[in-house]
Amino acid sequence: MPARHRRRRFSGVRLLVGCYEADGEQIAPLLPAGVTPWDDPVRCLVWGLDFPLPGVEAYRLAGVSVRVALDRELHYFFPVAYSHLPEDPAAGRVGAAGPRRTSFIDFGGGGGQRLMTVGSTGRPLITLTTTPDRPADLTQFGGPPLPLLQLRGDPDIPRHGPGGAHRLVRTDVHLERADLRAGPGLVTVDMLCELDSLYAFAPARMLDCLYGTVELWAMPERTVRTVTADGGRDPGRQPW
Helix, strand or coil, rough: CCCCHCCCCEEEEEEEEEEECCCCHHHHCCCCCCEEEECCCCEEEEEEECCCCCCCCCEEEEEEEEEEEEEEEEEEEEEEECCCCCCCHHHHCCCCCEEEECCCCEEEEEEEEEEEEECCCCCEEEEEEEEECCCECCHHHHHCEEEEEEECCCCCHHHCCCCCCCEEEEEEEEEEEEEEEEEEEEEECCCCCCCCHHHHEEEEEEEEEEEEEEEEEECCCEEEEEEECCCCEEECCCCC
């Protein structure tokens, strides 16, 4: 069976998440048709994932997600995502984020502080810092599973929102054996210009941050919606 059709298990994944509220008017144009914010105010999460894959170079992902409603169910939609490798190793295709940009991703910290930096063109784009000070669990994420949404198709989607022919795909992720701590933190977002989609994700109010390790199971992705170039449904694809 091809790897893309099998579920994948990753143990000891280092996880760093920053939760915050954002401006819904800025984010709304980046959401696909039929996908609406789950929270009011809109709630976003910056994710950092560090995969300890044996026999390959360190594999790291980062992304910004929005908690959204699709068919009355909570999903996490990823319009902005990064990988530190130009091509994902075969063992690392977790389908955890949308169209990816290659970027430097670094995890660090000291003295109880945890830090993630996502950079591009020689400057940081996203910085997440937290000082975990109490035990935490996975209840605030909802699920299981965590339904993750991403777009496939039009290369301008990450910058301008959905346009042209595209597919909305879902990947169910299960997080287990979590060893997490929560605490206050700060997310800072920079951008190359106001046309960059990161411009929409500047935090308005910080919520909790999480740090720790998890066991991650990723199911095969499946298409949940298909849109043709003229904005209509493709009759040859899975129905809406």
